[in-house]
Amino acid sequence: MKHTEIDAIVKSWIVDAADKPANPRVQAIVLRIVSDLCKAIEDLDISATEFWKGLEYLQEAGKRHELGLLAPGIGLERFLDMRADEADAKAGLTGGTPRAIEGPLYVAGAPESVGFARLDDGTEVEVAETLLMQGTVYGANGKPLSNAKVEVWHANTKGSYSYFDQTQSAFNLRRTIITDAQGRYSFQSIMPNGYGCPPGGSTQTLLDLLGRHGNRPAHVHFFVTADGHRKLTTQINIDGDKYLWDDFAFASREGLVPPLKRINDAAELAKHNLKKPFASIDFDIHMVEEKPKAASGLVDRIRAAV
């Protein structure tokens, strides 16, 4: 079939078949996606068996709650970021901390504290390097922002996230830190390890067929919100990680790999009440204003909440 024939027949199914008011946005999107899919079936001569295998794949991925993992794995979540960056550039919005994908592993409702938080529950202190991370949140006017909300979440030494990994304590490695009067946040935690897609799962199965690995470099996620500013979703990567520029989710970005210092100085150890050398990362965060034509910082999606 020619593409013009496909367009006509799909329009007859999706648009002309309507006999009551349609949601025009949904109609336009479904028309486009079904037409494009039919064209792919035609052009690639996708067999009926291949079609049903594809549908079954998505059904199974949904059953396993892996669609939120598949989306970054095939680049779609990164693509949304690229479009948001483009919208910002067009709107003349510059200067903020780069955004980076949220991923599927955020949990709302983490314990809140002002200025400082300890993120880890202590169960991995023996096997993990201690990580201290700190910085200042700056507003659009370049001045430190007190009372900004910094939500942080990251994986443990096995690359697993609490809540999704039920062997971890509630909210392990997840906290909400309110910046102090100087706009500063700081936390003590453990050095995370990179995440790997569950072996045998839907996402890894597809990645295998594509000849790809399913690993992320070690990273720390942030949501930052402050009055009068656009919500920032970002993450930093741990410098030196094997997968630093080979992330299966394509989220590594210039500006989001802060220098990592290894500290062994007795006075510094004493200051933080630590007994062994630790890693320290300084990361300042620059917020921008919410602008009409720029990307919104708010993304409505279902998130776990406790």
Ligand code: MBD
């Ligand atoms: C993660 O930890 C993550 O951040 C993303 C984007 C995908 C899978 C696991």
Ligand code: FE
């Ligand atoms: Fe993550």
